[in-house]
């Protein structure tokens with residue numbers, strides 16, 4: 001494999017002398033406070049504005065107060081925020097279906113964009129965002145904090161160096177836990193469409209996207225055109241939760257290859273039905289094995305070779321993504337979660353829905369325990385994911 005994993009971030013980069021003057025779009029959500037924490041503590045940023053259409057919401061109000069305390073202005077609409085000449089970049093912390101339109105408006109106003117995941121829920125929208133970004137010569141990045149984790153970057157570097165040889169198989173297990181109340185907390189959670197737009201808030205587009213993206217990066221790193229088409233994908237979708245708020249899948253089994261030379265076979269299970277939560281990416285190469293399980297290991301001949309520790313700190317990854325966004329704006333180097341790279345993850349997930357024929361089978365909770373077991377046997381080629389429940393068409 002000759003491609004490169006692009007994780008360029010100038011060593012010791014700082015723009016503390018000239019911090020990015022940033023505005024936050026969306027102040028009231030669960031993620032809004034985390035972004036403010038990050039930016040207020042990060043010398044590379046100065047929060048100069050914030051907006052939310054619902055400033056009466058207690059959380060939005062609290063975050064608006066924080067922005068004002070630090071000298072920032074608060075607006076009721078994103079149009080007003082984008083009209084502020086002091087704002088040079090925005091971070092978007094609003095629901096999925098707003099990502100495309102907010103991004104296009106921001107680019108039209110000449111602002112750089114760091115957008116929450118999913119970048120958008122349809123490949124056409126992602127393409128429009130990439131085109132607008134390139135036409136304007138601005139920076140577009142996605143807040144995918146796991147991409148920036150130390151262990152992931154170190155492991156990717158080792159894989160690129162060829163430490164385990166050509167990669168043959170990648171097994172992703174991404175087990176999350178969400179209760180019914182999670183899907184009942186806001187109107188868009190778990191829904192297929194919102195305002196006649198694709199919302200697709202299932203486990204693949206929401207939680208699983210972080211690790212599906214990692215799997216794709218490992219399978220087709222760097223600048224290879226990693227567009228996965230539906231004919232390479234098998235996918236079975238299930239719904240275990242029994243709240244009407246959840247219309248989408250909460251468990252997905254995926255097997256796929258990419259239309260790239262020497263693509264490894266990928267096998268994935270992503271679910272929000274399993275606790276304790278745990279995540280692992282097992283990578284089998286011709287000359288060894290690498291396991292990412294929150295930190296990351298390399299094995300040779302079955303024996304541990306090296307461990308990469310990132311203290312399990314998701315938030316270090318978040319800082320790195322923010323810093324890489326700042327570096328991209330000041331130096332022009334590509335951010336580690338550049339729009340054109342992350343867009344392929346949305347394309348892949350849409351391919352999964354197409355491969356499953358958009359069919360989500362109901363599944364009873366008493367089968368939850370079987371999820372990792374079915375996945376494990378799938379990994380070993382001993383069964384199909386469809387063994388779990390009614391057979392999908394392709395099985």
Ligand SMILES: NC(=O)c1ccc[n+]([C@@H]2O[C@H](COP(=O)([O-])OP(=O)(O)OC[C@H]3O[C@@H](n4cnc5c(N)ncnc54)[C@H](O)[C@@H]3O)[C@@H](O)[C@H]2O)c1
Pocket residue numbers: 025026027028029030031032051052053054057060077078093094095096098102116117118143144145186206
């Ligand atoms: N990276 C991560 O790990 C992570 C974690 C949580 C959420 N997210 C993502 O963040 C996004 C928001 O999630 P949430 O749970 O915080 O949502 P939420 O619905 O709880 O909050 C969204 C906020 O955005 C505001 N908003 C809506 N439309 C707006 C607009 N046009 N302009 C400005 N503000 C607007 C709402 O009033 C609300 O305050 C989602 O896309 C989600 O996937 C990412």
